[in-house]
Amino acid sequence: MPSERLYLFDTTLRDGAQTNGVDFTLADKLVIARMLDDIGIDYVEAGYPGANPTDTNFFAEKRPLRTCVTAFGMTRRPGRSVSNDPGLVALLDAQADAICFVAKAWDYHVRVALETTEDEMLASIRDSVRAAKAKGREVLLDCEHFFDGYKAKPAYALASAKAAYDEGARWVVLCDTNGGTLPHEVEKIVGEVCKAIPGDHVGIHAHNDTEQAVANSFAAVRAGARQIQGTLNGLGERCGNANLVSIIPTLKLKAEFSQHFDIGVPDDKLQTLAHVSHTLDEMLNRAPDRHAPYVGESAFATKAGIHASAIMKEPATYEHVAPETVGNRRKLLVSDQSGRSNVLAELERIGLVVDKDDPRVIRLLDEVKDREAIGYAYEAADASFELLARRMLGKVPHYFEVEKFDVNVEQRVNAKGERVTVSQAVVKIKVGDDILISVSEGIGPVNALDLALRKDLGKYQSFITGLDLTDYRVRILNAGTEAVTRVLIESTDESGEHWTTIGVSPNIIDASFQALMDSIIYKLVKSGAPA
């Protein structure tokens, strides 16, 4: 049984909010805070009260969460008293369980950025910790630039951490703010700090500028630190923060950590991790990283046929952990390298029951190989594969027919004298005996075609109202003698399921049309639309 407690501190809503292109609303922050609370994260740093209206509003009332809701802010300004620093007063008044102060641990920053003395910085730390404790808050100190500071002047860096600890701060957090420190350096320096401050009061805050933020976090734990700060999906400015979505399963599933530490995340919550990760991407309108460790769509994907038959017999042969433990699933890629076992496994997953000696299985495999030879890639397009398989088994109704479509792109000068490019699509479809013609304008030809296609599907319209395109990717391939275009479209619907469809053609509009059609038909099949 793990004996020692290791604490997790999430800063998705504070440091993660610094990510380029990320702008959380108050509602977003509340949803994410509840998600983090639900999986058992010890601390949720929700923002910087006073820095912007969203964060100020978040801390305007007490939030009913089990996690320790933490407000972030600066220690008192040099040369001022606590009561005379409006920023600090606002922070002390915030409705938070804990306050995480940030202070300079690098003498160079104290001189150049703050234009003050080391003694004044240390006094500011002590005064601020004391004031927050007097308000009944748990206190943390983020020692900014700790590792660079320690390399430059260890005595001052350590003094900044020690000042907070001696004043009663629950945690001093060593920050690799520039993200350039390497794991062996982190391990050595944290080890030295833990001689002066007990490790169960020391945290690590790593940035990912050498892609080692996760490794640096573990190096700190090996050296004695007992709190890890990070963000969901590694969100954060520049290259991001330590990714808790990778850290949590490693702590839970790797014996080196799981035998020693309890992190407060139960097994059944670990199983929701993939969902949590994808939900955040959803909120940010980003396509999930399919190669993300543990939770990515490809994290447990195997390509070659020989591996597939081994995996079916004994999954541990090719998997470092069981995909279900983190809420992911095993995926056997159907591709030109695949054998019959891959196809059978995929059919089983889709829920199509076929005898393994059914000649249609071989026909499907041949069809996949032929299509991949001309540029299709079914391993990236699960929904198109499913449609291909269902068609081969005679299980896709004939819903409608596109009799013709026409897309045009026109550049002209508008009434304001500006040069604009306008795309328009006309689609003529036949549903039963009805001919339906739809016209749409779009921001580009594919968008116009998509809008026109989905504008009026007659009696099927109600089945596709929740359909949404979330990603569109184009690649030019050299298949044989001529270049062809491969289009991958990712779609989602009201149930939150994501699926990917593919189209290949020398013509980008035609390739897009195929992928759009597959997406719509997949949606109709999955919604159980009648023929």
Ligand SMILES: [Zn+2]
């Ligand atoms: Zn940071």
